[in-house]
Every structure is written in structure tokens, then in C-alpha cells.
Amino acid sequence: MNHSRTHRLLCSLRQCVATCLLASAASLATAQAPLPPLQIVPSVDVPRYMGTWHEIAKYPNWFQRKCASSTQATYSLKNNGRVQVLNRCKTDKGEWIDAQGEARQIGGPTSAQLKVRFAPEWLSFIPLVWGDYWIIELDPDYQWVVVSEPQREYLWILSRTPQMPAATYQVLLDKLQHRGFDLKRIEASLP
Numbered sequence: 001m002n003h004s005r006t007h008r009l010l011c012s013l014r015q016c017v018a019t020c021l022l023a024s025a026a027s028l029a030t031a032q033a034p035l036p037p038l039q040i041v042p043s044v045d046v047p048r049y050m051g052t053w054h055e056i057a058k059y060p061n062w063f064q065r066k067c068a069s070s071t072q073a074t075y076s077l078k079n080n081g082r083v084q085v086l087n088r089c090k091t092d093k094g095e096w097i098d099a100q101g102e103a104r105q106i107g108g109p110t111s112a113q114l115k116v117r118f119a120p121e122w123l124s125f126i127p128l129v130w131g132d133y134w135i136i137e138l139d140p141d142y143q144w145v146v147v148s149e150p151q152r153e154y155l156w157i158l159s160r161t162p163q164m165p166a167a168t169y170q171v172l173l174d175k176l177q178h179r180g181f182d183l184k185r186i187e188a189s190l191p
Helices: 003-030 166-178
Strands: 051-058 069-077 083-090 096-105 113-117 131-138 144-148 155-159
């Protein structure tokens, strides 16, 4: 092999190695570090939390696929200390649909961790029918709340009114981004 050809091959090999190293470094730089565990608010006054909350935004999910507008959740205390949950929304045809469930606190009486189920009560002994409902942000005046779960797969921003001030919404988005939520997944809800 002549010297010129060997030199060209070495240069090509160096370029290939350099390109591979740069690509590896770029992929390492963009890879996300594991997110810290999701933190909940320190405490919740459950009786004060009761009432109707309007959905402002959410991560889209399969169980709300028929909801087109006016999505809301109404919570009321039951005699057994649990919470009755009534989720309602309008379909694209303007018809109301609803789902009734039950929530229970995990931990003490001010815990912000709840479990919610919409399966029939006779299935409530099965752990898989209970989903996590973690209150991760809460207005001191109980006018808005952000709910998620440990893996950050579900997310809801709720308000006592069908609309939320734009400045408040932006503050919540900034907090969510800081906590590792993907803002591109958030879908605003129609009143």
C-alpha cells in the first residue's frame, strides 16, 4: 500500500472515530438523569378539599378519551371516612358522562397521598384496582391543585373555577417542569 493511500485511510478512520465519539458524547449529554422521587404537599385538610374541582389541564389518558369539555371532579366525605368521587365531563356530542369512585388516604388524617378506585366495590380487595392520587401542589386557599402519581405518568391541574388566571397557570407549569414533568405532554382542557 502506498503512503498516500495509507494516509487517506488513517484520516478517514480518525474522522469516523471522532464522529462516533461526538455522537456518543451528545447522546450522553441529552440522556436524562433519574428523576428524584416525587414530593407531595406536607398536609391536606380533607374536609376543605371536598367540593367540585374543574380540570384546567392534564396529561392525556385512555380513561378520559371520551371527554371533550367541562371535565370536573366532585369529592364528598362518606360516613366511613373515605371520599366519594364523581368525575363528569361532556362528550363531543354535548352529553354528560360520569364515573363514580372512592378514595382513601394512605397515612395519617392530613396525608396528601390517596388511593382511588373506579372498579366496583366488590373488587376493592384487589390492590391493582386502586390508583395513586398524590397532591403535589396545593394553593393555600384551596383554589387550585396539581395531582399526579409516583411515576409522573398521570397529571391533572384542577381549579375551583372553570378557568385559571394565566399567571397562575404559568407558575404551575414552571414548577412542574422543575419537578421533571414533560410540558409537551400537557393538554389544556376546554371549559
